[in-house]
Amino acid sequence: MTAPTPRQRRATIFDVAAEAGVSRGTVSRVLNGAPYVSPSAREAIETAIAKVGYVRNRAARNLATQSSGAIAFIVHEPDAVFVDDPNIGAILLGANAALSAADYQLVSLLIDTDRDSQRVTEYLAGGSVDGAIIVSAREGDPISRSIADLGMPCVMVGRPDNQLQLPWVGIDNRGAAQQITERLLSTGRRRIGMIAAGLDRDSGRDRLAGFRAALGDRYDDALVVRTGLYTYASGVDGMAELLRIAPDIDGVFAASDAIGAGALETLRGAGRSVPGDIGLVGFDDSAWARRAQPALSTVRQPAGGLGAQAAELVLEQVRSGTAPGAGTLLPTDIIWRASA
């Protein structure tokens, strides 16, 4: 039998004040590093804090200051993508590092069901966080809308729905897609197709647009297979369809590495060699690309940097209280590996 958990009352600022023989005002000053505190009082308070084991009550502080020292990281993705997509983890880590350096706490909230969406909205409105970072927002995302309505400092990762004028950070998907397609062309490929995905958001549409721009006159819409998500499964199916449409295809741009890995699987099954028969490139520079056989040429996007940049922009808004600039693009690199 364990004891019935006494759960004794936690020490408050009053206890500290009493212990140190000063008033709560002085304790509060010490806690907040304010000036005009005598060395003796400061010392007495510090030992009192240690003695009674005092920790600031965050709720009380939030209520009094009308702020929280926390920033929300909102992930709105179906389960499968969250688990599959390494970018989200990297963005999260980048944001965490930046916030940590500024002594802000990151709290990540994930939205799966509609019910979650409802609850997260309330959580945000309730003042538990001072700002928000939203990843992978899609068209007409209710969360983005309510954050905009709340007037809460916020940055989106990925260029959003442009109706709400929210600031964002992202990469130049179009330019990067164009570049990698051009390099594919420069290796002598002539019949080049694309497995497109995520067309319900900017990244997907821009990658397709870049592909199209690179090909110019040679662009053939029949060689573009449009799939749903950036997943392995999309790659498997998409490649199968592409082979059926154009058996003589010799180059493929997969809209993500996961798709590329799936495509590779289909090509292997079909007995086509990569890069011998077909050149294949992906996008993201995720683990998928590095561990594929052969390793995929791809576009590296600075996922950690995106998270860090988003965090900085949110903090800037929180601190200054001003409305933000429009958007920021971070540079990408092309990584040339064995697959093309």
Next chain:
Amino acid sequence: MTAPTPRQRRATIFDVAAEAGVSRGTVSRVLNGAPYVSPSAREAIETAIAKVGYVRNRAARNLATQSSGAIAFIVHEPDAVFVDDPNIGAILLGANAALSAADYQLVSLLIDTDRDSQRVTEYLAGGSVDGAIIVSAREGDPISRSIADLGMPCVMVGRPDNQLQLPWVGIDNRGAAQQITERLLSTGRRRIGMIAAGLDRDSGRDRLAGFRAALGDRYDDALVVRTGLYTYASGVDGMAELLRIAPDIDGVFAASDAIGAGALETLRGAGRSVPGDIGLVGFDDSAWARRAQPALSTVRQPAGGLGAQAAELVLEQVRSGTAPGAGTLLPTDIIWRASA
């Protein structure tokens, strides 16, 4: 020039009360679904809430009720693992679903640097959450210790450091490892090695123990390679070493699927066929296993179920205020695929 963000004062319960022509007490009753409110008052309050756009201030409520309606999900892992390990995502989703159903908010906190550790501890002590779920705690983890000291409801995923008597949920790593090794034996393999990892925590040690138990007299410690983390890289290196130690090896138990995938890469490079020359099994049933060539036989662990179960146990403690039972083991399945 955008307007200087008026940031108008948010409506409070007073505003609602005034608008509806009742007192704050009655509004509070409606908000909390308490009985003894006349239909007319209820209706007036509901329209008033809608009209003034009222949302409960969470900080105030937390302060008054001394609780927060939120549960922390603490991930304490080096970056690389967080991004690589699909289990964590799955556990997170499982926990989120369970908490969501109970109308609790999950906030996930990740600990990367020591500074994070410090800040998270304060965050927890500050009363922003009512309980915590800790994943992948290691020996002597400072966070687990401070949570234990706080007397905060808490459940660990994976059997922890047994000095602190915290409740946990986990799987029977030992039993599962034993089973899959036995099945490997039953396919006629005779010289069986293991690439062990994570020996600084229970899961790693137990998997090794199960392996040993399955082999009994035939166990040969020379055929166990001890690596660090459950990563692809560990698999690549571990397998190379195993081949060097015992070129005639014909069966390998990889302590995780990521390790198995890495091992596969080395075997492919060495010209050994799987399952022809060597039978290989993994652990986790993650995407690594399903997408390896050939797909890995492995142990499926109910990651989502672990998260859900952990959430339930935390909530139970929060609600009852009682100290918890010891630990819970969830069942595992063996998935037989092409690799052995």
Next chain:
DNA sequence: GCGCGGTGTGGGAGCGGTCACACCGTCAGT
């Protein structure tokens, strides 16, 4: 001796809720 600016300190008034209690009708039971 007096006014004055700069330090250091105490304490009241919120922040926005919840909760317990007091109170007020209404209506059934005696």
Next chain:
DNA sequence: ACTGACGGTGTGACCGCTCCCACACCGCGC
């Protein structure tokens, strides 16, 4: 007609902290 139970409501105290004003004290120059 009186009592009491009960549904419905208002109100004050309080949760723990910050902010700010008032005040005490100090040495200083006039």
